[in-house]
Amino acid sequence: MRSTMKISTKGRYAIRMMIDLAQHDNGDYISLKDVSGREGITVKYLEQIVIPLSRAGYLRSQRGNNGGYRLTKPPHEYKVGDILRAMEGNLEPVTCLLDDPNVCPRSNTCATLPFWRGLEKVINDYVDGYTLQDLVDGANSLAGNDYMI
């Protein structure tokens, strides 16, 4: 059985790309071709991944020869949750949580809604507890947790 509750490849690749841009930041723009070579993701796919990140203001781009991308902020100012939400839209574990009241006619009486809301909160709190810099360091900024193995 393949399970659900999975982050998309775009979400995972976006994080890896952001790490790559952070690691190789020397002030110049970094081409997707370079990222592609290092990360093993096709340039064409990276072009798609870059769109929501740019739209969110997380990346600055330069067109033309010697063009490319670079971060708009220092890595510690990116919450990993921001990157994921830019790619995934949201991290709600069930569609029932959307604001649209048409989604589920049972939402008023549903006994499980608070449970799902809590799960959403736990997930968002966790991913917002990491910054891009934390991932670059391969370490965890959350004081006193034991998630590292």
Add this chain to the structure above:
Amino acid sequence: MRSTMKISTKGRYAIRMMIDLAQHDNGDYISLKDVSGREGITVKYLEQIVIPLSRAGYLRSQRGNNGGYRLTKPPHEYKVGDILRAMEGNLEPVTCLLDDPNVCPRSNTCATLPFWRGLEKVINDYVDGYTLQDLVDGANSLAGNDYMI
């Protein structure tokens, strides 16, 4: 954009069915037809949902006329996480976390693996903090948390 990170309908329906069985438990077996009428899920779909729950030992069944299903344990002995994992297989947010070392050749050096492991732990801890009885009560058993709205 439709987002990922979603629990399947089978997972959601399984929880609702278990709540329904708990709420209507009077010692007799409860037919899927009854559950279907109350929950608005087809009998045929419920038949599929029941399979992994029975296999996990969470339900007892009775065939034939007046047959049906009932819980094998009192509701407070079911962790919601157990129900979800029975349906979803696991709650790992990325395939990279599977034991199979062939899944990702970068797993040895991947800077994001500890991050994903932590997310998996947070999710499992949360869903294991709720019991079926909590959902029946529409309340939250975790002492001192504020997930309820």
Add this chain to the structure above:
DNA sequence: AGGTAATCATATTTGAAAAATAGGATTACC
């Protein structure tokens, strides 16, 4: 100026899995 190498924009294809349905076999009560 013109070649080149990049981003940008949009569309299309592919593949796989979730979601739902279908048909019939088996069981057990009454």
Add this chain to the structure above:
DNA sequence: GGTAATCCTATTTTTCAAATATGATTACCT
């Protein structure tokens, strides 16, 4: 023996992620 349920397996339908394709636009560099 009729009926109403579970059980079993297969199939269809639908949706969406994943990946690819094509070409336009931009800007550096010689």
